Amino acid sequence: QIEVLNEVNGRLEEDLKFFEKLMTSGGRDGPISISSFDLDPDGIQGEYSFRTLIVQSKQRVKDFNGSLRFIVYYVTGDNEEKRLFPGELDAVEGYKLNFKFYQRVEGFFELPVGSKINLVKIQVSQNGYREPVIKKTFDFN
Secondary structure (H helix, E strand, O other), X not given: XXXXXXXXXXXXXXXXXXXXXXXXXXXXXXXXXXXXXXXXEOOOOOEEEEEEEEEEOOOOOOOEEEEEEEEEXXXXXXXXXEEEEOOOOOOOOOEEEEEOOEEEXXXXXXXXXXXXXEEEEEEEEEOOOOOOOEEEEEEOO
């Protein structure tokens, strides 16, 4: 029972942090912010799960429509490589975003076994615009 209560308490603390970030995001300069990004190795070698939170700042008067993509920079042996998720570099679409206040994006991806992730760059684009609305880099070194 104690383990279950500790687990529930951990989830509640995570939810509280999320709502605190959501409530304080209204004063930021940009229209969109990347509030968090978590990356964890799954049980299978080479597979990673991710979770990110995208928040609309300012007035939130209308829905945000766009997409999210990220580039993973990693090392395999002596080679530095990068991969774009989802899809190839020339693909147009990413993970779809459609929200008024926030949207969580979760998923997983696979890299070659034995790879070490150095950086992840997240890009959020708004429909109708070529350049990303926001870019953020997460360093895993």
